[in-house]
Amino acid sequence: MKKVAVVGVGETKFSGPQTKTEVELFAEAATEAIAESNLKPKDIKALYIGNALGDFEEGQGMLQAYAAENIGCMYVPANRYEGACASASMAVRDAFIWVASGYYDIVVAGGVERAATMGTGLATRTFAMFSDARYEYPAGVTFPAVFAMLTHLYADTYKIPLQKLREQMAKVTIQSYKHGSINPKAQFFGKNADMTVEKVLGSFVVCTPLTLHDCCPFSDGAAAVVLASEDVAKKLTKKPVYITGIGQASCGPLINQKDYLPRIRAREISSQQAYKMAGLKPKDIDLCELHDCFSIASLIAAESLGFFDYGKAGDAWEKGEADIGGKVAINPSGGLKSKGHPIGATGAGQVYEIAKQLREEVEAGRQVPDAKIGMTDTLGGDGGTLVNMIFERGW
């Protein structure tokens, strides 16, 4: 198996509803990544794109083929990945495997979404399609409802008073907003830096106990990365970011995960695959872009990834252990809650952030000092798809 590096990354600004089409958004991110890699579109052997809901957002299916043609990657194989919010991470992971196998030497992987363009009603309906359509949606489940129920279950399981847990979750939100407010690519760039616990708890209730500020926004945006085999990567860049561990796991409906909830078992299996492959442990990770679609999701993720003990992640956030300068810097980009969550692009956006952090190219106020090892964590559905990847400096 060949070593595989990220040699270039690109990303649009993540935003609310905007006018660029999905193909245009993806093209913007992909051409940035290709140019940064000192490559031309003709050098790309295949294109892997995450896109969850393009059919509903624009009435556009099979956008991967149109995207390939749009950017000048003529006649290359182009594949679309649909794994709800983990779609782009699936694309990057598969691109890794194909390059590692030696079949392709240079592949572009990424994702695009216009979830915000759908508006709240249709976005809420279509996001609910990632719960079980037959055995869960009839009860009116929505995505916030899933994580709202996990919040109550978490409080009951670990015997944490709900009010205390809500305050800890507010600290997660405040940290995310702090970093996102100085990330120019973030949906909430320049916003929410003055958030307080009181403001989080007092905002509009979406699904008890989650308020608006416990939830990520609906977002439009795209991200893309270029992966190349080691021999090619060394010719293209002085700072190749190697993918040294990957993992992916799947699971059934939320109710079928009862033996582990509020732990997400698929995440434990996926991340353990990645750690084993990289020969690393959670304590070795300098920064992690994890799937904080809701504030409670950060706590659940950080525990399943092995950063903190079960039921203790809230304490860790309160002590600053999950921030820059702590045990592990979680979501210095602002994460899904502040950078934004264009679901089919989110995983590639996480890889974009890790690559920029390891190259020390982000704004000073959110740069993780001496970051050498980064990790991504992307969740699709209510635990149905989990992807983890570990990245290390190649210089």
Next chain:
Amino acid sequence: MEQKLYFKDYNEALKQNKILGLKCRACGAITVPPKMACRQCTSPDMEVIEVKSNGKIRTFTTVFVGAEGRESEVPYIIVIVELEEGPWIMGNLEGVDPKTASMELIGKKVKMGNKVFPGDKYSAGEGARPLFSLVN
């Protein structure tokens, strides 16, 4: 291979306030809702049984933002109930004011009726869901 119990028959039973499940002949585990392989040992060798529909609430939420087409239903309470024989099932809770639903609901015993979601343009038809109420 034919699945032992399909959604259609499960749904028809639920509309009669009955929960059909699958009991594994290999390991004895009960699988609800229906699927091809046993939830515990993955054997397909299972028989259809009726599962007791009473249980206790494991978690809940009150939904204030509904999906397109279901805006008029809010606020409503979703519960996950652990049935007496072990499986978890998702449904709604009636008889409790959604605006006052609190952590005290967790652990409460419930009995089951049903309510049919008539379906929308995406859902390939209707689907019943459990409609629980507290046991006094």
